[in-house]
Amino acid sequence: MKGIRRLAQHLDISIGTVSRALNGRPDVNEETRRRVLEAAEKLGYVPNQSGRSLRQGTTNIIGFMMQTGTEITGQGDTFFMSVFDGVQAVFAKHKLDLVALLCSSEEDQSDYLRRVVARGFADGLILSATQRHDPRIEYLAERNIPFVTLGRSLTDVGRPWLDLDFEGMAQIAIDRLVARGHRRIAVTRPHDDANLGYIFVDRCREALAAHGLTLEEELIFRSTPNETGGYQIARELLKLEDRPTAALLVNETIAIGFYQGLSEAGVRPGRDIAVIGRYSPHAHFLSPPLTCFRLSLRDLGIALAETLLSTMPTFQEHYPQALTNAVWPMELIEGESDGFRVNGDESRG
Amino acid sequence: MKGIRRLAQHLDISIGTVSRALNGRPDVNEETRRRVLEAAEKLGYVPNQSGRSLRQGTTNIIGFMMQTGTEITGQGDTFFMSVFDGVQAVFAKHKLDLVALLCSSEEDQSDYLRRVVARGFADGLILSATQRHDPRIEYLAERNIPFVTLGRSLTDVGRPWLDLDFEGMAQIAIDRLVARGHRRIAVTRPHDDANLGYIFVDRCREALAAHGLTLEEELIFRSTPNETGGYQIARELLKLEDRPTAALLVNETIAIGFYQGLSEAGVRPGRDIAVIGRYSPHAHFLSPPLTCFRLSLRDLGIALAETLLSTMPTFQEHYPQALTNAVWPMELIEGESDGFRVNGDESRG
């Protein structure tokens, strides 16, 4: 005898009552409930997930989809871990569990998603690495699967998403650099179709235009969003006839490689070129410390969770005013990598 | 009408036959099977996971357990993603899915594990961040849940584990440094109870003893295995009356902070102090490039998967000689951070 039957037999009551007691139904005597909970604790009973979700059509699981393989991840692993922590802080209140759905680098993400959905694996999904054209979004929307994406796409009109405020980052950084006399500013973007590249570069272009400047094509650098990519960008940048005096790095992990690429040519950030990037745990430990844009990833995770839950009938009453389409602001952390003026008047050592 | 019934109705055959056809049973006409598969494809039918696992008592899911929250992860971003990729390469052959079970930083790992197991969530588990005394291992062993750990503990006697070869790393590094004239060598270890700290330091001590040297307590540095920890270690190390001439860093991500801590005091790796660490994607992009120990994480993932499957009755015939207790060798990558001799004769610039 196993499962709830064992518990019922042990208490000499029916399985229906046991189930009601455990699920907090009102129509059960409080004394009985106490006994049931006690016995469940003692016998280590936990409801079988398959049985429960088969009956209820619900799993209490939310999936965070991500692709394995190392080549294309521009985020550090602390990035996701921090986001997860925020997500779980919300989910814990509703007894939801978060699992990371790992799509192999050899499988198409849409195929993988199809499998996950058809199996009835999760009650809701969080998608990351949103592409500019992302078929996953239409797929989920058509089927009424609750989801939220981290990152915008062109095909998610009216769908819930949250994103980092790359426009704000571009605007602030460009304004700041221009105010310090920079006229030729290099910008980076991922090599692939990630939407953030388009968003970021477009806004850089607009921000420059507002100052009467144009963003030349040769100053837009594409690379894999990792250390090697940053290194390559530095090398290419230094080859230019008319070198930029500043660089704006949109990805987290490329700064180290970028620094090294500069360093090998004797070019020092903050003295010979202004560099502004994205925060990551090592940003302060570069020489010189990187001036960068940071955000609270935990808060982002909390917002993601709330946004998702606000689209699910079961939970939406708790989150009446969750954000559905919003960019998450980033804060500028002053390091020493952008501290100089083009007119020769260094603002700091 | 949903699920397999819909498919059966559509084909005008019984659900039993449909199920047999889909599951590759022999007692079904090949023509019928073809029709079933075709219709399944057309209607986008995928078996419901809950129904299936309720009946079979099996989920076809393997869980990789990890804890969220950023403070204590000593691995770089790509570490787990690379391992996952290897694991999945094996699992794909057996139609197993890998998911990451994310234990919130607020929940005890043993409690979380208990929930996962009792719910019947996964057919097998991979545990990481193994602690010296790890109650999770006994729990799984008692219950006959297939598992393998990445990292040894003291309580896993006879249980399947794989680990990095920290002994080999210690031996090679110490021998190398001693051969170059170093006598005072600092070593690091994580701040917590992670077993690798014990293993590594013990072997360093033995290796030094073989050269007639002792490892003084003041040369053993504990820290959180992240950038900040590395920085702190550098600061402490530089305060010592009798400074070590070399440092051996056992964690991946501490090198950046360590470099910075040295740099602020005008101490340069490879010139003023020999530094040997662990490979991570940025190791080559430090100045000077870090001499470090590297391994194929993908291969490690493959081995982990094979080890796990070799303990599961359903699959073990395919992996008759998988490793069950083995350390995974690391290769020394020569950078420029350890390139000098104590006697003043620098081996390179």
Place this chain on the structure above:
DNA sequence: TTGGTCTCCGTAAACGTTTACGGAACTATG
């Protein structure tokens, strides 16, 4: 024809839950 073997398929039970339904015991009300 009879009996045996094979191939293929339908039937129904089982997995562990949740929950609609109905009923027994009790309480309150007139």
Place this chain on the structure above:
DNA sequence: CATAGTTCCGTAAACGTTTACGGAGACCAA
């Protein structure tokens, strides 16, 4: 005492699969 209402609990169906079992038909040999 009769009736209605309340509280609590047991019964059984349902969720979507897989699979043991048995049977129908085809084929073959005697």
